[in-house]
Amino acid sequence: MSDIHIKILVISDTLPKSFLVPFEAQYSIEYEGEESVESIKPNIVITSVISDKLLGWKEKFSARLIKVFDSPKDLSLSASVDDFIVLNQPDTFVRLAQIIKSQAEIFNFVHRFQRHHDFLSVTVHDLKTPLTSILGFAELLQEEKICGELNPKQQRFVRQITDSANHLFQMVKDLLNYSVVESGKMKLEIKKQNLNDILYQIYPEIAVLVKNREINYITSVADGIYGYFDEERLRQVLENLISNAVKFTSKQGMVQVSASRIKKGLKIKVSDTGIGITEEDIKKVLDKDILFTTKGIHGEKGTGLGVSICTEIIRAHGGKFEIESQPGEGTSVIVTLPDHDC
Numbered sequence: 577m578s579d580i581h582i583k584i585l586v587i588s589d590t591l592p593k594s595f596l597v598p599f600e601a602q603y604s605i606e607y608e609g610e611e612s613v614e615s616i617k618p619n620i621v622i623t624s625v626i627s628d629k630l631l632g633w634k635e636k637f638s639a640r641l642i643k644v645f646d647s648p649k650d651l652s653l654s655a656s657v658d659d660f661i662v663l664n665q666p667d668t669f670v671r672l673a674q675i676i677k678s679q680a681e682i683f684n685f686v687h688r689f690q691r692h693h694d695f696l697s698v699t700v701h702d703l704k705t706p707l708t709s710i711l712g713f714a715e716l717l718q719e720e721k722i723c724g725e726l727n728p729k730q731q732r733f734v735r736q737i738t739d740s741a742n743h744l745f746q747m748v749k750d751l752l753n754y755s756v757v758e759s760g761k762m763k764l765e766i767k768k769q770n771l772n773d774i775l776y777q778i779y780p781e782i783a784v785l786v787k788n789r790e791i792n793y794i795t796s797v798a799d800g801i802y803g804y805f806d807e808e809r810l811r812q813v814l815e816n817l818i819s820n821a822v823k824f825t826s827k828q829g830m831v832q833v834s835a836s837r838i839k840k841g842l843k844i845k846v847s848d849t850g851i852g853i854t855e856e857d858i859k860k861v862l863d864k865d866i867l868f869t870t871k872g873i874h875g876e877k878g879t880g881l882g883v884s885i886c887t888e889i890i891r892a893h894g895g896k897f898e899i900e901s902q903p904g905e906g907t908s909v910i911v912t913l914p915d916h917d918c
Contacts, residue, residue: 585618764806803842823872825850
């Protein structure tokens, strides 16, 4: 894959054109005013004056601002400046060359990462369609409405198909959600909502999951309990946490979802009577730099991305994500979401 071509816009009257002559063969260089920023869409802007208008374009195009100073006495930096050069200094040209090269490498890397992310998102999204069909037909077979009654062996095979498809479906969702989180494109629409609305939405999927595992599923959430959250993202969190709880809970065990209003916030707890987890492993699970995964009760493997996705979504809400557990005594995951001024 070839690298993108970096566009450099110069709107500084003090920077001689001769400074950028050596770069002209490698980069697109324009000497214009602020009014040309939108048409050129530069990757790098070299300027002596930082205006509000220019800062608006910087945010829109993710352009890097290089400030030009006439003398060391003029140095005055702000958070909006990404780098700077001082004219008439012995190392000015070398420093400018290093800055441009560094910025070009960053933009090329971001471009390649974006291409990779887009490919991953499309591929993973396309996998969901055939998986949904497999799950749908497997569930119909399990209900014995298509081919009549199944003998015990057939029932076992259909359960295995459903379990495997559900596991793969969860992995696909983890990959898709992780790609969104890592790309920095996750946008939240936080508003005041009823938590039960989400629990009703995810119930059909959870009901199939707990039925196949013969696990008791209880929701003890009062009617009309509300919080401030992004509906789609919190649904992803709850689906993931409940699926994990089922994954590590034995037959005839229990998974429970509860919630309560606290001072200026909402507290949600997903508890299970499963195998639990050690304090050392909890630290690994919560460390986003470690890809930690363990096998479920039936030997299921995961991507290790689920909790990382959940913690990032809750952090984006300004909330807290906690895990309480003891080996052999089950696990509770507590999510706290603050109220917002919406």
